[in-house]
């Protein structure tokens with residue numbers, strides 16, 4: 740019985756990054772599924788105890804609690820219909836981040852940290868897979884970012900399949916597509 744408990748929803752990009760890390764490294768963990776769409780993060784008692792902010796991912800490692808927020812470009816795709824000006828601002832920031840990835844982070848090797856995948860790839864990879872559920876793609880086919888995304892997917896293999904099943908199901912069901 741693993742002592743590590745992970746609170747997550749695979750529709751959340753930071754959660755997928757954590758699950759990808761655990762799966763790819765074959766670290767045993769107990770899943771505590773928290774449905775964001777059903778508001779479970781607001782009600783789950785154990786989550787409230789280990790993270791008063793009630794955000795996921797959150798971890799209980801035998802009494803050691805962790806629920807850190809990375810400082811990272813966070814595309815706010817869910818706000819696109821509500822606030823077009825904010826959406827444009829976020830798109831601008833994201834496109835700038837993509838340009839930096841192309842010209843700097845992916846200029847030295849196949850992955851962000853060099854020739855093999857590392858934890859540095861997981862968070863940005865999951866931020867961009869979030870956009871697969873929309874019709875907004877901020878990088879060109881065949882660009883360095885596009886090729887890196889395909890490399891990450893292939894390199895992660897079964898860990899990718901497991902962590903992205905809900906995303907791929909949501910894509911199939913046409914969630915979040917613009918109505919126009």
Ligand SMILES: N[C@@H](CCC(=O)N[C@@H](CS)C(=O)NCC(=O)O)C(=O)O
Pocket residue numbers: 751752753754775780793794795796806807808809
């Ligand atoms: N700490 C996380 C972010 C945590 C976070 O904001 N998670 C979102 C899901 S993507 C959440 O729990 N939202 C619920 C809420 O804010 O009420 C990180 O690594 O960036």
